[in-house]
Amino acid sequence: MVIKRLLLAAAALAALGFLAVFGASYFIGLKAASAWPVRIPPIAEKDVAKVEKNVQQIEKRLAGMLPKGLYIVIDTAANRLYLKNGEQVLREAVVSCGSGVVLEEPGGKKRSWVFDTPRGEFSVKNKITNPYWVKPDWAFIEEGEKIPRGMEDRIEAGTLGDYALGFGQGFFIHGTLYTRLLGRNVTHGCVRVGDEDLKFVFKSVSVGTKIYIY
Amino acid sequence: MSRKKAAGAVLAAVVAGFGLSSLAAAGRVAEVDRSALARKQEALTAEYGLAKDANFYFVFDVEGRKIELRVKGMVLRSWHIAGMRFWGRPDFAGTVALARKTTLKAPERIIIKPGQEESLVKVPAAKPAAGQAVTPATSADYDLEALELRDMPGKFSLDFDNGLHVTIRARSGEAPGLAARLKDAWRWYVAMPLSPVVGKGRAKTRPELELVFEDEKDPQAIYWHFFDGIKGIIL
Structure with a gap:
C-alpha cells in the first residue's frame, strides 16, 4: 500500500515536473520567437553629432551611385521591362526573357547552351534599325539542321523586328513576331519586346544607357 | 486653510x-x-560596401517587414513580409552571403537533345509560317517547355554564411491540418527552446527565421532572384 502511494506520488511529481518544463519552454519559445533581438548598443550622447554627419555623408554617397538620366530595368521572372528616369517609370512593357532550357549538341562536339537572359549591369552597346539576325550554331542545331559554312546562309531578316539594342555578348533587346508569347520565358537569352514599346524605348535611349537585368 | x-x-x-x-x-x-x-549607421555602412560594385544584393529588413533586392542603392524589387518567427541570436555584423538554397523539389532545367526521342519537346519560339497572322492569346493557353516563375518552389530555406537559417513560405500554402500545427508548435515552442538544455548541443540551437508571405508568387520570386553567393545585409 505504501509503495503504491509512493509510486503514485513519484508519478505525480514527474508529471508536474514535465508540465513545468514544458510550460517554461513554451513561454520562453513564444517570447523569443516573437521578438527580433536588439543587438546594437545606442551611441554615446557625445557622438550623436558625429554619427549624424557620417550618416548624411553615406546617404549622399549612396544617392550618387544611382544611375543618371534614363536607364532600363528588366525583371526576368515577371518578364517586364521598365524604362526609368530616377524613380519615375516612363514606360512599362511586357517582354519575353530566356527560357532556361539547355540545348545539347548531339554527335562529336557535345557543345551545350543554356538559354538564360544574363543578369547584372549592362549598357546599350549599339542601336540597330531593321536588324538582321545572324543565326548562331545553336539555332541550326535546335532545328536539327546542318550548320552552314557561309555567312549568307545564316542571315535572316524580319525575325528581330524593327529595332534592336545590343547589350553585349550577342544579346539584344529586340522586336518579335511572336507577340502572343510576350510575358512568358521563351527566348534564347535575348529580350523580346512588342513593337510599340520597343519603338518608344529605342527612340528614348542612347548608346551607353545602363541596363539592369535581374 | x-x-x-x-x-x-x-x-x-x-x-x-x-x-x-x-x-x-x-x-x-x-x-x-x-x-x-x-x-x-551600421546598415548604411554595410550597404555602402555592397553598393560600390554593380552586383545585386539583398536587404532583409525584418523590423521593417520587407525584403528588398537592390543594386547601387536602388531598390529593384520589394516583398512585404506578412508574418515572421525568430529563434536564436546570430551574429549580424556586416554583410552576409547566401550559402545554400534548399527545397524539397528544386526546379529542373529542360534539356533538349535534338535527334533523340526524349528531346521531342515543344520549342516555344517556333516560327509561324510566312505571312501567318499572330493571334494574341492569354499566357495560360501555352504549356511551355521553359523554366518560369510558376515552376519555382513556394516553400524553401536559405542558409547564410553566418549560420542563420531562413525558411520562406506563403501563407496560402500553409498546411491547415491539426497534426501539422501541433508539429509546428512543438518544434518552435518546445523543441527549440529545450534544445540547448536537453538537445545534442549547439548544433541544434542555430538561429532560425521564418518568413511568411501573403502571395505564393513572392516566395517564388525570391527563389528566382536569390542566387547562391548573393550578398546582403540583415537589419
Whole structure:
C-alpha cells in the first residue's frame, strides 16, 4: 500500500515536473520567437553629432551611385521591362526573357547552351534599325539542321523586328513576331519586346544607357 | 486653510510627477533615437560596401517587414513580409552571403537533345509560317517547355554564411491540418527552446527565421532572384 502511494506520488511529481518544463519552454519559445533581438548598443550622447554627419555623408554617397538620366530595368521572372528616369517609370512593357532550357549538341562536339537572359549591369552597346539576325550554331542545331559554312546562309531578316539594342555578348533587346508569347520565358537569352514599346524605348535611349537585368 | 495647503501639495506632487515622467519619457525617446541612429549607421555602412560594385544584393529588413533586392542603392524589387518567427541570436555584423538554397523539389532545367526521342519537346519560339497572322492569346493557353516563375518552389530555406537559417513560405500554402500545427508548435515552442538544455548541443540551437508571405508568387520570386553567393545585409 505504501509503495503504491509512493509510486503514485513519484508519478505525480514527474508529471508536474514535465508540465513545468514544458510550460517554461513554451513561454520562453513564444517570447523569443516573437521578438527580433536588439543587438546594437545606442551611441554615446557625445557622438550623436558625429554619427549624424557620417550618416548624411553615406546617404549622399549612396544617392550618387544611382544611375543618371534614363536607364532600363528588366525583371526576368515577371518578364517586364521598365524604362526609368530616377524613380519615375516612363514606360512599362511586357517582354519575353530566356527560357532556361539547355540545348545539347548531339554527335562529336557535345557543345551545350543554356538559354538564360544574363543578369547584372549592362549598357546599350549599339542601336540597330531593321536588324538582321545572324543565326548562331545553336539555332541550326535546335532545328536539327546542318550548320552552314557561309555567312549568307545564316542571315535572316524580319525575325528581330524593327529595332534592336545590343547589350553585349550577342544579346539584344529586340522586336518579335511572336507577340502572343510576350510575358512568358521563351527566348534564347535575348529580350523580346512588342513593337510599340520597343519603338518608344529605342527612340528614348542612347548608346551607353545602363541596363539592369535581374 | 490646511485643506487648501493639502490640495496645493497634492497638485504640486501631481505636476512634479508629470514633469518627472515627461523627463523620463524624453530620456527614453533620446535613447531610442540613439539606438536607431546606431542601427542606421551600421546598415548604411554595410550597404555602402555592397553598393560600390554593380552586383545585386539583398536587404532583409525584418523590423521593417520587407525584403528588398537592390543594386547601387536602388531598390529593384520589394516583398512585404506578412508574418515572421525568430529563434536564436546570430551574429549580424556586416554583410552576409547566401550559402545554400534548399527545397524539397528544386526546379529542373529542360534539356533538349535534338535527334533523340526524349528531346521531342515543344520549342516555344517556333516560327509561324510566312505571312501567318499572330493571334494574341492569354499566357495560360501555352504549356511551355521553359523554366518560369510558376515552376519555382513556394516553400524553401536559405542558409547564410553566418549560420542563420531562413525558411520562406506563403501563407496560402500553409498546411491547415491539426497534426501539422501541433508539429509546428512543438518544434518552435518546445523543441527549440529545450534544445540547448536537453538537445545534442549547439548544433541544434542555430538561429532560425521564418518568413511568411501573403502571395505564393513572392516566395517564388525570391527563389528566382536569390542566387547562391548573393550578398546582403540583415537589419
